[in-house]
Amino acid sequence: MENTLAPAVPASTTMDSELEFIATLPKQLFIDGEWIDASDGATSAVEDPSTGATLAWVSDASPSDGERALAAAARVQDSWAGTPPRERGEILRRAFELVTARADDFALAMTLEMGKPLAESRGEVAYGAEFLRWFSEEAVRISGRYSMAPDGKSRLLVTKRPVGPCLFITPWNFPLAMATRKIAPAVAAGCTMVLKPANLTPLTALLLTEVFQEAGLPAGVLNVIPTTRPGDVTGPLIRDSRLRKLSFTGSTGVGRQLIADSAHQVLRTSMELGGNxxxxxxxxxxxxxxxxxxxxxxxxxxxxxxxxxxxxxxxxxxxxxxxxxxxxxxxxxxxxxxxxxxxxxxxxxxxxxxxxxxxxxxxxxxxxxxxxxxxxxxxxxxxxxxxxxxxxxxxxxxxxxxxxxxxxxxxxxxxxxxxxxxxxxxxxxxxxxxxxxxxxxxxxxxxxxxxxxxxxxxxxxxxxPAAPFGGVKQSGLGREGGTEGIEEYLETRYIGIADPS
CATH class of the missing domain: 3.40.309.10 (Aldehyde Dehydrogenase; Chain A, domain 2)
Structure with a gap:
């Protein structure tokens, strides 16, 4: 059977209306609640894969920008963890509504920087937004247990608390959903975070950041640092004692190296790696x-x-x-x-x-x-x-x-x-x-x-979003989504209480 494809020839340049839209998107780093340029002034090009032409120039974070982002996350961790679960859930719910309201913007941003047809991009908007709604409901369901010890001589109290500051490294293929799948449970659990989106598709992540800012997420809770120098920027963060969790979606080869790097601080890790x-x-x-x-x-x-x-x-x-x-x-x-x-x-x-x-x-x-x-x-x-x-x-x-x-x-x-x-x-x-x-x-x-x-x-x-996503063998560690997803961002604490009698 011969191939019956009749490929459409892409335009040599992006349409004027699309360029005008791209011009409205944020392109700076977002650290401690502020949009800023990279400390060394560096920028990197975002390419249109249908033509090879440059769509936009985005701030390219330096190692010092990464350190500043983690410092902001660490500074507000305790106050954010003390925020009532209902308030965290309401922020996620507002973010869900804002993403849904701007579905066309998110779809077009993804299509232009990643290449997928608009119909698929709209599908990803619906899927990615659903993590925000799902975890807005899970935020108020974090619970523990209280019981009598088997020998009757003490009481057992088990509680959950946020893991702490997280580093998220997301891929280019689902630039919205892979971000919301990590950010939403972290927000619900009370963790602060630093997000490094893929340098090939940073525009969608930056638009999502703008939405979270509008939804009322406090300064320092989410910090976003696009960079073409990932090893130089994230390496020091992984070795920093203030970081407590690393979540990565990408290739198995890179995942193996990140697991090895995270061993120094014995970080909690979630790895969503390759498949076959x-x-x-x-x-x-x-x-x-x-x-x-x-x-x-x-x-x-x-x-x-x-x-x-x-x-x-x-x-x-x-x-x-x-x-x-x-x-x-x-x-x-x-x-x-x-x-x-x-x-x-x-x-x-x-x-x-x-x-x-x-x-x-x-x-x-x-x-x-x-x-x-x-x-x-x-x-x-x-x-x-x-x-x-x-x-x-x-x-x-x-x-x-x-x-x-x-x-x-x-x-x-x-x-x-x-x-x-x-x-x-x-x-x-x-x-x-x-x-x-x-x-x-x-x-x-x-x-x-x-x-x-x-x-x-x-x-x-x-x-x-309501089901646990993840694999076995060299496809990764941990689960994202479902009731299991928030557990990746919670530590279990046991408190022994003397017999009250």
Missing amino acids: APFLVFEDAELEAALDGAMLAKLRNMGEACTAANRFIVHESLALQFSQGLAGRMGSLKLGRGSAEGTNIGPLIDAKSRAKVDELVQDAIAGGATALTGGAPSDGEGYFYAPTVLTNVPSGARILQEEVFGPVAPVVSFRTEAEAIALANDTEFGLVAYAYTRDLNRGIRLSERLDVGMFGLNTGIVSN
Whole structure:
């Protein structure tokens, strides 16, 4: 099957109305309640991935700016921790309402700096805002317990208190949701924080910061320091005794290094790292439903998501139909600028990312794989890659072991349930898995045997603010979202009380 893509050619320059919008967004650091330039005057460019042109220049924090941000967070930690839970919750609720009211602004900011189509950006606004609403309700539900000791000679009182100042390092692929997923539980728990957003997509985080300021978050509670010098800026913070928690979303390689760095201060850490999600299709699956789910699981965010389906493991009786059906759907998608009408697939984030995707595809093809559609970068400016379906993928292909982070679907087949589970678990990662089957008993077995932190049964989307997000093995530590999410920002304290009698 030949690729039926007809890529939209992006405009050479950003539209005037979009540039006018970008001009209204904050571009400075936010420290101790004030918008300020970097102490050394440095700035860095934010690029439009659909053209490669510069969208804006943003203040580029120096190490001294990082120290000032942590000092502000540490200074107000005790007063913020003493703020009534209801008041913290009300701030989050106001922030939710403000983000929702400015949904179009957030969507356009994300689309311009990250590349995803506006429809997907609007979806992220709804998803990201929901963390603010969810944790506004959790703020007043922090509780402990009181009980008699088993021997009856004392009383046991268990309380929770905020961990303390936190450092958040967020990725470029979901610039709003990855920020709210960390900030909201920290605010609810009574922690102060320093946020270092990805230097590729800082504008959305800065717009969110403006919203929190309008919502009444006190000065010093949230400090935001975009920087292109992450090691120089965050390294000293991680070694600083005033910092008590580090939360990172990004690659497993960087996560390993941050875990090692955090050992010096024995920091509490939350790590949401890489993924290599299997998508299993069994012989009894409803084919059209499985294809619908595959499109969702693979192409959300152009495949640039840790939850993206990376390996399609399909029963041999359906492998050909599934592969052809998926190629037909992916081959009919329209590439283009995310803000352009009719765009289904936007650009990848940068040239390096596109080159890595193509490297994995060409490695598979060199090993004998066949591209039913796509298989190469798209022509024209910007960092576009044609949606690709690969069949006959050899077992040793890198694309089956490495996170693709692009619109590429490698398909392999299996005969037995045991073989499917073995193939799915054959990875160092364990974030999420998807499976389509009409057999409920099989679904339960899969939920127990797949080595992942999340499992989607007959669905291509699992992320939900009310559910715990996180993985096992080298996909990370800790959970974000759900009732579990706030626990990452709370310390447990036990108080022994003498027998009152």
